[in-house]
Amino acid sequence: MFSPDIVIAAVLNGLLTGAVYALVSVALTLVYGVLHIINFAHGAILTAAMFAAFFAHQAGIDPLLSVLFIAPAFFALGYAVQRWIIGPASHGDDRNILLVTLGLSIVIENVLLAAFRSDTRSIDVPYGFSVVDLGFVFLPMPRVIAFGVTCVVAALLWALLTRTDTGKAIRAVAKEKLGASLVGIDVTHIYAVTFGIGAACLAVAACVLLPSYYVNPRVGTAYVLVAFTVVVLGGMGSVPGAMIGGLLIGVVESLSGLYFGESLGQLGIFLIFILVLLVRPTGLFGARA
Amino acid sequence: MDEVLLSVRGLVAGYGQTQVLRGLDLDVAPGEIVAVLGSNGVGKTTLNKALSGVVRVGAGEIRFGGERIDALAPPAIVAAGLIHVPEGRRIFPDMSVQENLELGSFRRGKPNRAANLERVYATFPRLRERRGQSAGTLSGGEQQMLAIGRGMMGEPRLLILDEPSLGLSPLLVEEMFALIGRLNADGLAILLVEQNVMQSLAVATRAHVLENGRIVLSGTGAELAQNPDLEKAYLGM
Ligand SMILES: Nc1ncnc2c1ncn2[C@@H]1O[C@H](COP(=O)(O)OP(=O)(O)OP(=O)(O)O)[C@@H](O)[C@H]1O
Numbered sequence: 023m024f025s026p027d028i029v030i031a032a033v034l035n036g037l038l039t040g041a042v043y044a045l046v047s048v049a050l051t052l053v054y055g056v057l058h059i060i061n062f063a064h065g066a067i068l069t070a071a072m073f074a075a076f077f078a079h080q081a082g083i084d085p086l087l088s089v090l091f092i093a094p095a096f097f098a099l100g101y102a103v104q105r106w107i108i109g110p111a112s113h114g115d116d117r118n119i120l121l122v123t124l125g126l127s128i129v130i131e132n133v134l135l136a137a138f139r140s141d142t143r144s145i146d147v148p149y150g151f152s153v154v155d156l157g158f159v160f161l162p163m164p165r166v167i168a169f170g171v172t173c174v175v176a177a178l179l180w181a182l183l184t185r186t187d188t189g190k191a192i193r194a195v196a197k198e199k200l201g202a203s204l205v206g207i208d209v210t211h212i213y214a215v216t217f218g219i220g221a222a223c224l225a226v227a228a229c230v231l232l233p234s235y236y237v238n239p240r241v242g243t244a245y246v247l248v249a250f251t252v253v254v255l256g257g258m259g260s261v262p263g264a265m266i267g268g269l270l271i272g273v274v275e276s277l278s279g280l281y282f283g284e285s286l287g288q289l290g291i292f293l294i295f296i297l298v299l300l301v302r303p304t305g306l307f308g309a310r311a
Numbered sequence: 312m313d314e315v316l317l318s319v320r321g322l323v324a325g326y327g328q329t330q331v332l333r334g335l336d337l338d339v340a341p342g343e344i345v346a347v348l349g350s351n352g353v354g355k356t357t358l359n360k361a362l363s364g365v366v367r368v369g370a371g372e373i374r375f376g377g378e379r380i381d382a383l384a385p386p387a388i389v390a391a392g393l394i395h396v397p398e399g400r401r402i403f404p405d406m407s408v409q410e411n412l413e414l415g416s417f418r419r420g421k422p423n424r425a426a427n428l429e430r431v432y433a434t435f436p437r438l439r440e441r442r443g444q445s446a447g448t449l450s451g452g453e454q455q456m457l458a459i460g461r462g463m464m465g466e467p468r469l470l471i472l473d474e475p476s477l478g479l480s481p482l483l484v485e486e487m488f489a490l491i492g493r494l495n496a497d498g499l500a501i502l503l504v505e506q507n508v509m510q511s512l513a514v515a516t517r518a519h520v521l522e523n524g525r526i527v528l529s530g531t532g533a534e535l536a537q538n539p540d541l542e543k544a545y546l547g548m
């Protein structure tokens with residue numbers, strides 16, 4: 023058995039990792055919940071944002087600063103891609119949208135590969151090896167920052183969705199497209215806004231991830247696999263589900279790493295995944311069918 | 312009629328290859344209730360959707376307040392004040408009653424949102440009682456009130472009601488028609504699609520019967536109620 027300190031440390035570390043999982047998953051689940059599509063370009067957008075943060079750092083801008091323009095830029099990019107590429111190319115057919123996003127991810131990844139090869143790069147930031155000392159545990163500073171930023175983004179997203187007309191329009195379109203059209207909500211615009219918010223969340227995740235991680239043209243894939251698990255676990259389309267699910271998966275991964283060994287950390291994720299789905303097929307926060 | 316609010320000429324609309332409306336003419340003057348009757352599947356809902364821009368217009372002309380609206384998208388049509396309360400209510404089920412109403416003024420009537428909300432609550436005290444309840448848990452009748460209330464929040468110049476009495480108990484149907492009369496008495500023009508023929512004719516200024524994608528019978532409510540052809544048209548004989 024491990025001492026309580028070690029277990030608590032593992033839980034805290036798991037929460038820190040889980041926050042980034044949550045952020046990546048919220049973006050995926052929001053787009054699914056509103057557009058009713060699974061965005062296969064999700065991982066590629068995360069990768070592209072990490073490259074953007076990487077080159078901003080090369081130019082001397084810390085990711086915690088560059089996030090302030092990379093996130094809006096990715097919002098605009100996501101908006102444009104949905105409005106003028108994915109939307110028109112899919113002609114309103116959900117299967118086509120799936121293929122268009124898949125195609126998009128292949129294009130993004132290969133452009134990145136052609137431009138930057140498959141080399142893995144990382145950055146050095148002054149706080150890269152700082153720690154937060156809680157007495158019984160040291161927490162790595164970059165990941166504490168990632169956790170804090172995720173909390174801020176989650177709060178902003180919550181306020182947007184529950185307090186603003188645009189946010190309410192997003193929720194309205196998610197559940198009742200015709201009703202939304204008939205109160206004068208521009209559904210095409212709301213789709214694009216939602217896709218843009220998803221891309222902006224990924225950009226934030228990229229910026230907080232980069233200081234403690236690395237970037238190569240395939241880096242997004244690993245995160246997206248976890249995000250798919252989180253989204254199904256939390257209930258497809260549920261934003262709170264993705265938040266809680268992301269944190270939960272982070273903790274489970276960390277604890278099973280502790281008990282089963284580092285290399286089997288992912289095993290716990292899939293055990294929990296299967297268990298939850300056996301008990302609640304619609305996920306933790308999913309609507310009962 | 313020297314002044315028309317809505318004028319439809321030669322309207323053709325449908326879905327893909329299927330034409331549902333094949334050259335339909337219709338007018339609504341300010342302050343009128345115009346009823347559109349017809350058996351199931353003749354295209355009443357399609358007409359409403361074409362008017363509100365949800366279904367694309369194939370040919371013909373729709374003018375609202377003098378302006379062509381047949382090529383406009385739904386948001387622009389709502390902004391002009393043509394507001395469609397759809398068949399099946401189409402409320403936002405996981406949002407509260409009040410949020411549903413507030414979204415009714417998403418495109419139009421936003422400056423008067425608070426005052427209009429008060430007016431809707433005065434019209435439907437039941438909705439005020441349930442303002443915080445999630446709309447999907449309302450009874451069918453309450454959902455219909457919510458759908459109409461949401462429409463009123465957009466300050467309609469013309470309100471389209473598509474089968475507002477569908478699924479209501481006889482008593483509530485009575486109340487619904489009384490409400491339609493009251494809204495109209497306040498000056499609101501209404502285009503009413505209904506299955507309750509006699510009650511609709513009683514409340515309507517004028518009425519039209521739709522068949523094979525065209526208007527086949529028209530007249531004042533009282534005239535049509537007397538017309539022996541009405542039953543024929545309705546039964547498709
Ligand atoms: N989305 C659609 N795609 C293809 N055909 C449709 C669609 N919606 C309606 N139709 C067809 O168009 C025709 C007219 O339908 P519509 O809903 O306008 O009838 P309605 O007069 O409103 O009938 P009801 O009284 O039953 O509501 C029907 O034959 C219907 O099957």
Ligand SMILES: [Mg+2]
Binds near residue numbers: 355356357398473
């Ligand atoms: Mg109908």
